[in-house]
Structure formats: C-alpha cells, structure tokens
Amino acid sequence: MKHTLKLLPVLMATVLLTACPSDDDDETPPPPPESSVDWTKTNAWFEAGQNTVAVANDTEVNLTRGSAKNVILFVGDGMGVSTVTAARILAGQMEGQTGEEYQLSFDKFPVAGLLKTYNTNQQTPDSAGTMTAMISGVKTKAGVIGLSEDALRADCASGQGKEMITAIELAEIAGKSTGVISTARITHATPAATYAKSVERNWESDDGLSEEAKTNGCKDIAQQLIDFNYGDGIDVVLGGGRRHFIPNTLTDEEGKNGKRQDGQNLIAEWQNKYSNGQYVYDQSGFDAVDATATNKLLGLFNASHMEYEADRENDVAGEPSLSEMTEKSLQILSQNDKGFFLTVESGRVDHAHHAGNAHRALLDTVEFAKAVQVAVDSVDLSETLIVVTADHSHVLTLAGYPTRGNPILGLVKTNDSAGNPESEPVLAGDDMPYTTLGYTNGLGYANYGDDSVGDQRYSEPHNAGRHIHVDEDTEASGFHQETLVPLGSETHAGEDVGVYAIGPGAQLLRGVNEQSMVFHAIDFAADLINQAEANAVQ
Amino acid sequence: MSKIVANTFAMIVGLLVFLTPIGQLSATPSSQQATKVSYVLENDGQSPQIITIWKSSQYLAISFETQEVIGLWQNWNSSNPTFFQVYPKDGFRIEFSRMESQQQANLLNQLKKLVGQQRLLEKMELAGDAKQFHLSAVEEGAEVAKTLDSWQQFATYDYADIGDNEAIPELARLIHQGFVPNF
Numbered sequence: 001m002k003h004t005l006k007l008l009p010v011l012m013a014t015v016l017l018t019a020c021p022s023d024d025d026d027e028t029p030p031p032p033p034e035s036s037v038d039w040t041k042t043n044a045w046f047e048a049g050q051n052t053v054a055v056a057n058d059t060e061v062n063l064t065r066g067s068a069k070n071v072i073l074f075v076g077d078g079m080g081v082s083t084v085t086a087a088r089i090l091a092g093q094m095e096g097q098t099g100e101e102y103q104l105s106f107d108k109f110p111v112a113g114l115l116k117t118y119n120t121n122q123q124t125p126d127s128a129g130t131m132t133a134m135i136s137g138v139k140t141k142a143g144v145i146g147l148s149e150d151a152l153r154a155d156c157a158s159g160q161g162k163e164m165i166t167a168i169e170l171a172e173i174a175g176k177s178t179g180v181i182s183t184a185r186i187t188h189a190t191p192a193a194t195y196a197k198s199v200e201r202n203w204e205s206d207d208g209l210s211e212e213a214k215t216n217g218c219k220d221i222a223q224q225l226i227d228f229n230y231g232d233g234i235d236v237v238l239g240g241g242r243r244h245f246i247p248n249t250l251t252d253e254e255g256k257n258g259k260r261q262d263g264q265n266l267i268a269e270w271q272n273k274y275s276n277g278q279y280v281y282d283q284s285g286f287d288a289v290d291a292t293a294t295n296k297l298l299g300l301f302n303a304s305h306m307e308y309e310a311d312r313e314n315d316v317a318g319e320p321s322l323s324e325m326t327e328k329s330l331q332i333l334s335q336n337d338k339g340f341f342l343t344v345e346s347g348r349v350d351h352a353h354h355a356g357n358a359h360r361a362l363l364d365t366v367e368f369a370k371a372v373q374v375a376v377d378s379v380d381l382s383e384t385l386i387v388v389t390a391d392h393s394h395v396l397t398l399a400g401y402p403t404r405g406n407p408i409l410g411l412v413k414t415n416d417s418a419g420n421p422e423s424e425p426v427l428a429g430d431d432m433p434y435t436t437l438g439y440t441n442g443l444g445y446a447n448y449g450d451d452s453v454g455d456q457r458y459s460e461p462h463n464a465g466r467h468i469h470v471d472e473d474t475e476a477s478g479f480h481q482e483t484l485v486p487l488g489s490e491t492h493a494g495e496d497v498g499v500y501a502i503g504p505g506a507q508l509l510r511g512v513n514e515q516s517m518v519f520h521a522i523d524f525a526a527d528l529i530n531q532a533e534a535n536a537v538q
Numbered sequence: 539m540s541k542i543v544a545n546t547f548a549m550i551v552g553l554l555v556f557l558t559p560i561g562q563l564s565a566t567p568s569s570q571q572a573t574k575v576s577y578v579l580e581n582d583g584q585s586p587q588i589i590t591i592w593k594s595s596q597y598l599a600i601s602f603e604t605q606e607v608i609g610l611w612q613n614w615n616s617s618n619p620t621f622f623q624v625y626p627k628d629g630f631r632i633e634f635s636r637m638e639s640q641q642q643a644n645l646l647n648q649l650k651k652l653v654g655q656q657r658l659l660e661k662m663e664l665a666g667d668a669k670q671f672h673l674s675a676v677e678e679g680a681e682v683a684k685t686l687d688s689w690q691q692f693a694t695y696d697y698a699d700i701g702d703n704e705a706i707p708e709l710a711r712l713i714h715q716g717f718v719p720n721f
C-alpha cells in the first residue's frame with residue numbers, strides 16, 4: 001500500500017510530461033494543464049481509508065483488488081434515510097400498493113451501510129466537502145472542492161498545493177471512459193468535485209471570482225471542466241449550468257443570458273477541442289445522439305439547474321430525464337474495453353427540500369431510483385461496482401402513527417383501538433390535523449396547489465408553525481410542509497446517510513464508515529491508482 | 539439623438555429582442571438607451587407613494603418608495619424574461635431564473651402597459667379607478683444606464699442555491715427583507 005502511494009508522484013510526473021496513452025478513442029490528447037499538481041500529498045483521511053480497505057481485505061472472503069472493470073457512483077444530493085423511506089412508500093403507492101413494502105432499485109442491493117458525513121469544519125456538512133470526500137478519499141471543509149482541509153474557503157492562495165486527485169482523473173489516466181451527469185448545474189458542488197479544484201463552490205464562472213482569486217490565478221469551475229486534460233478528457237458530461245459557459249453578452253437557446261465576463265464561449269471551446277464531439281442542449285438533440293457513433297458528448301440542458309422531474313414537461317426546450325441520461329451515457333461509455341467510471345447525481349432532491357417541498361424532493365428521488373435500475377439492467381454486475389448514496393441528509397421527518405398505506409404526502413390518519421384505520425385525520429393538541437412529513441426548519445407552510453412552479457416558495461416570507469386544515473390537499477405539488485424553526489431555507493441534517501452497493505467490492509461499504517471510504521472502496525475494487533500508474537508508465 | 543430618433547431606435551431594439559427566436563444562441567444588444575421614470579401611485583385610502591421605473595432595451599426595473607428591494611427583469615420583452623431581486627444597499631442580487639409566480643407575471647404585464655410602449659403613459663388606472671398612476675418625472679441618459687449597469691456587477695445567487703450558502707448569512711436575511719410587491 002505504502003508502495004502504491006509513494007509511486008503516485010512518479011505516476012503524475014509521467015502523465016504531466018508525456019501524452020498519456022489511451023485506448024479511450026482516437027483523439028490525440030491536448031497538452032496537459034499548465035498548473036501541474038503535486039500529487040505526493042496524501043493526508044490522514046486518505047491513509048485511514050486505505051488502511052480500512054487493507055484490514056477488510058484480510059478478513060473478507062471473495063474480495064479481489066481490481067475485480068471491478070466499471071464503477072458507477074450514484075449520489076442523491078440531500079437524499080437522507082428519511083427521504084429514501086418516504087420515496088419508497090410514494091413509489092409503491094404510485095403503483096397502487098400500500099407502499100411500505102415496496103423496494104426501490106437500490107433497496108434490493110445486497111450490501112448497505114452508513115456513512116458519517118461531517119466536514120472537517122462542520123458537524124452538518126455541505127455538498128462540496130462531502131463529494132470531495134467520496135471522489136478524492138479525503139474529507140475537507142464545507143464549500144471547498146477537490147482540496148484538502150488545509151485550504152481556507154474562498155482564499156485562492158490558501159488552496160494552492162492542496163489539490164487532491166479524483167477517481168475520475170485516475171480513471172481517465174487508467175484509460176477508462178468517464179462520465180459526469182447531474183440534474184443540477186454541471187458546475188455545482190457535487191459534479192464539480194469530480195473534475196475541479198476550487199476553494200469556493202460559488203466560483204462557477206469568472207464573474208464569481210474574487211479579485212484575490214484572479215490575481216493568484218485561480219480558474220473558475222466551468223473553465224476547469226473545459227481544460228480537463230487527464231487521459232483523453234471526460235467523455236460524457238450532461239447537466240445544467242449553460243450560463244457559466246457562455247458570455248454575458250450571449251442569450252442562449254432558451255432566452256437566458258450567459259454569465260461569463262471574459263467573453264469566452266466555452267461550449268465553442270469544447271467543440272474545438274473535441275472536433276468529433278457532440279454538443280446538445282435539448283431533448284430532441286439528446287434523443288438524436290447515436291451512442292454507438294459518439295465518444296464525446298456534452299449536454300447542457302438549462303441555463304441554471306435542470307428542471308425538477310415534477311416540472312420537466314414544462315421546460316422551454318425540453319430536457320431528458322435522469323434515467324434517460326444514464327442510459328445514453330452507459331451506451332457510450334461501455335464501448336471502452338478498459339471499462340468506465342460514471343458519476344450520476346440527482347442534484348435537486350436537495351433543492352426541493354431546501355424549499356420545504358417534499359413532493360418534488362420525493363419525485364426526484366423516485367426518478368433517481370429509476371436511473372439506478374437502468375444501470376442495473378445495462379451492465380454486467382460481475383464486473384461492475386454500483387454504489388448508491390447521498391452526500392448528506394435533510395431535516396425531513398416521518399412522524400405520527402399513520403395507518404399502513406396512508407398516503408405518504410397526506411394527513412396522518414391513525415388506527416382505532418382495534419387496530420383498524422380511522423376514516424378521518426387525527427387532530428393534534430391544537431385541534432388541527434398534521435402531515436406525516438414535516439421539516440424541522442425552513443420557510444414553512446404554503447400551498448400553491450397543483451399549478452405551482454418549483455421553488456415558488458422563495459417569493460414569499462417564511463411562515464413557521466401550524467397552518468393546515470382538515471380538507472387541505474397536502475399531496476399537491478405546491479404543498480409545502482409545516483416547520484418549527486423559521487429560516488430562509490430548510491437546512492441539511494447531520495445524521496449518517498445510507499450507502500447501498502452491488503458488484504465486486506461492494507462489501508467494503510458494509511458497516512459504519514467515514515464518507516471518504518467511498519473513494520477507497522472504489523479504488524480497491526477498480527484498482528484505479530495502480531492501473532493509472534501502469535497506464536502512465538507504459 | 540433626437541427624441542423621435544431615440545424612440546424609433548428603442549423600438550427597433552425592442553423589436554429585435556422580441557423577435558429573437560428561441561432555439562439559437564444570439565448576441566444581446568449592448569446599446570443601452572436608458573430611461574428612468576417616476577410615477578405617483580394613488581391607492582384608494584392610502585397615502586400616495588412614488589414608484590420608480592428604469593427601462594432599457596434589455597432591462598426593466600421597479601422600486602417602491604417603501605421598499606429597499608428592486609425588482610428587475612432581464613430580456614423583459616422576450617417570451618422568457620429572467621427576474622432578479624436587487625438589493626443595492628448590500629450589493630447582492632437573487633436570480634429567479636425560471637420562477638413565474640402569478641404575482642410576478644401580473645406586475646410585469648402592468649409595467650409593460652405603463653412604460654413598455656415607445657410613449658410613456660401619462661396616466662393609468664387599475665382596478666376600476668381605485669389605483670391611479672400619474673407620471674411625475676422622466677430622466678434619460680448615461681447616468682441612468684450606469685445605474686442599470688452597476689446592478690449587473692452585484693454578487694448574484696440563484697434562489698435555488700440560497701439553502702447551500704449558509705456561509706453567506708446576508709442571503710437568508712435579504713430574502714426576508716421584503717419582496718417586490720404588486721401595485
């Protein structure tokens with residue numbers, strides 16, 4: 001193990017000095033980025049993860065390093081255990097069942113465990129620090145992407161020399177195909193952690209950079225995605241965030257302006273860089289992509305985040321679903337004999353929760369589970385590790401004693417003394433009914449009915465406390481659950497999240513682990529570091 | 539530029555914006571012929587208040603005398619405008635890229651009636667004659683354009699990202715400082 005880590009700097013030096021051999025496709029890789037990274041740095045988080053794997057390797061049977069040719073990491077942003085339970089019940093009820101007995105795709109996985117999500121400086125974490133843990137094997141500060149905890153948030157100079165390698169970068173160097181999918185902006189914290197190093201998650205385009213950042217040469221996140229030069233570059237990139245790639249003087253295909261102040265059109269840059277690549281911005285363009293004839297795909301489907309699944313049909317130009325994006329990506333990536341690494345994020349479970357809107361959060365979770373099923377159905381599980389998890393939880397609770405099969409978005413109807421369901425909602429001590437689902441904090445109650453748009457809640461002040469009445473339609477898409485503590489938005493929660501795994505190496509994620517263990521399990525299963533090294537010195 | 543020429547120019551630019559088809563990348567007009575207009579709003583039974591409106595080919599903004607927050611639409615004359623809440627004192631903007639609450643849509647429509655044409659309305663009545671607008675001042679030129687431009691430099695956050703920016707406590711505070719009301 002020590003041996004491997006010591007060789008890492010050799011590996012990186014080689015890669016940075018020579019064009020990396022790659023079976024990925026026929027394109028000549030462009031020259032590597034100028035700010036080369038000193039990969040000699042590992043830290044206590046990294047070594048602890050590697051040690052945990054080493055111990056497991058001694059005790060677990062049927063555990064073989066490198067037995068996973070392919071890896072898919074699914075992240076439900078903000079998909080805590082209560083969200084999974086509620087989404088499972090909703091999915092079952094949408095199919096006419098009582099719901100509790102239903103199994104989401106990843107409920108059926110043979111391995112489950114728990115991940116401790118705290119950031120190095122925060123009990124309750126954010127996505128930047130947590131995704132860095134999962135994709136680089138090192139916990140770090142909230143708001144910080146791809147850098148160790150020594151970096152200070154929003155301080156460009158403090159991050160220099162603190163860059164951590166990611167599983168996507170290793171997979172590229174190893175000659176695998178790679179992909180990043182998100183329903184959030186592709187420059188948003190979770191997807192960004194797969195390819196970028198930034199002391200500030202909000203530096204998505206150059207307009208967000210501070211003067212200090214510009215002076216010290218920090219690059220915005222969109223720029224880093226286009227500049228990514230490991231292996232032959234990321235093969236499939238699908239998500240939102242178009243505005244961070246185009247100048248503020250340009251209006252995009254959906255009538256929205258870009259953000260860039262440097263005048264660059266990074267979409268055009270990408271098209272120049274990958275002359276046989278395909279760029280798409282809407283559903284029809286996406287549908288027209290012939291996966292067998294494409295080895296580089298960039299899809300930016302919205303100026304900002306993509307639509308919630310509940311609102312997707314209302315999008316101006318039309319957007320693919322998460323499961324459609326997953327399916328197409330797998331068709332493209334699986335053409336590489338050396339295997340692939342794909343990260344799929346459902347980025348807006350988090351946003352719906354922040355708005356206090358369980359309806360949209362759960363529908364996005366159900367779609368996320370569908371995307372996982374698409375993966376299960378498309379790959380050979382004897383050579384593919386699938387990991388499904390969340391970056392952090394939210395303060396959603398399932399409360400009261402609703403009877404079996406009670407609508408999960410409904411008012412609580414309990415059982416009578418004989419254990420049979422009551423016909424009317426139960427009333428609380430204030431003579432008002434209550435919903436099963438509620439939030440501890442946030443903007444609180446509002447009900448816009450079924451004609452609402454996502455995040456409409458932010459246009460009105462907070463409204464904590466008790467407001468619902470007995471004949472209220474709490475299942476409407478525009479219903480926002482009640483809350484206790486009035487805040488500008490509902491918050492993340494600090495309890496552990498579930499991790500669900502299937503395929504070679506899955507058992508490494510059993511038990512209670514630090515979140516950074518996700519990287520180390522993946523590294524062991526796919527032998528990423530060693531394969532990257534081997535490919536680089538060929 | 540004479541008033542008539544200026545108005546014709548504004549109309550052509552406005553038409554260009556309006557006619558920009560969805561489905562292709564296009565350059566937004568950079569020319570900023572900007573106007574600042576004040577109206578006195580008399581609302582039955584309430585003391586009259588002054589509303590201020592800024593208008594260029596790209597932006598339409600409104601501020602109420604009683605509110606610090608300014609409501610601003612980018613590409614206001616297109617089919618898919620972007621709404622911002624601008625907080626000039628704090629130097630922040632919150633961007634509502636896809637939110638179209640009925641309230642926002644109504645406000646924009648009423649504003650378009652008031653100042654959206656090449657000629658500003660001298661007087662407008664709403665809700666029967668319960669609400670009356672009287673034009674009180676008009677200012678044109680570089681200073682107005684400069685104000686509109688200065689707002690574009692503010693730190694801007696998407697409404698959907700407020701929850702992930704606990705490190706910027708101003709954001710949560712701002713969103714409760716008040717919202718852009720209706721007339």
Ligand SMILES: [Zn+2]
Nearest residue numbers: 078350701702
């Ligand atoms: Zn969040």
